[in-house]
Each structure stands twice: as C-alpha cells, then as structure tokens.
Amino acid sequence: MHLSVSRITGVAAVLAGIALGVWVAFGAPRDWHGGMRFLRYALVLGCLGAISGGAKLVFPDTSGDLPDATSREAPDGGSGSRV
Template sequence: MRRLLGVAVVIAGAGLAFWLVLGPSADWEGGARLARFALLLSCFLVIGGGVRLIYPDQPQDEPTEVAG
C-alpha cells in the first residue's frame, strides 16, 4: 500500500512539473515567474518524497542492529 501511494505521489509531482515547464504561458513576469519556479522546485521535493515511500532506507523485515 505504501509503495502504491509513492507511485501516485511521483506521478502527480512529475505531471505538475511537466505542466509547469511545458504547459503554461512563458511570458509570466515578476512574482508569478518566481512563484512558478518555487512550485517547480517543490515538485522535485515531492518526487523525492514519493521515491522514499517506494524505496525506504531500511528494510522493514530485518531488525536494525544497535552498536555498542
């Protein structure tokens, strides 16, 4: 279930990023241009978060070892 959510998040983030790059008008100026750039950067963070949902850092089946 967690991986399926991660796939959905990655697809949504990539879709929004593609729309921001290719879709809207290219003649946005001033604050709108900066807001579009900030939203595009946040799409990359969303995609990274989705990938972490798909591939977690630690496997859930194996117990972690405690040093010491």
C-alpha cells in the same frame, strides 16, 4: 503504514510530481513576470520534493533493520573469529 499502501502513495506522488513538472516546463504560460516567476520556481521545487518524497515512500530505508555489513561482530553476537 503498510508497505503496499506506502508504495501506492509513493507512486502517486511521483506521478503527480512528474505531471506537474511537465506542465510547468511545457504547458505553463510563458509570460509569468515579476512575482509570478517566483511561483513558477516554487512549483518546480515542489515537483522535485514530491518526486524525491515519493521515491522514499516506494523504497523505504530499511538499513536500521539489518546488521551493519562493516561491523566486526558476527550477526549471531559472537566475536566473528572462526579459529
């Protein structure tokens, strides 16, 4: 997936998660009892999952592309010794 498409999808997922979370917190009916209360909890967890998944799409983990900063080896493959 291209980076721009990934970021657009991530922003859409974050906005949808926030919108659903606001609806559950402020607009959802307060008389959800019994089994419906578990549906509300599932919606809240789904919102958190959408927000965190969207954030991962907006800011992808690219640490595998770069050399490790704590490695003792120089980036050019040498030993790292300058003496």
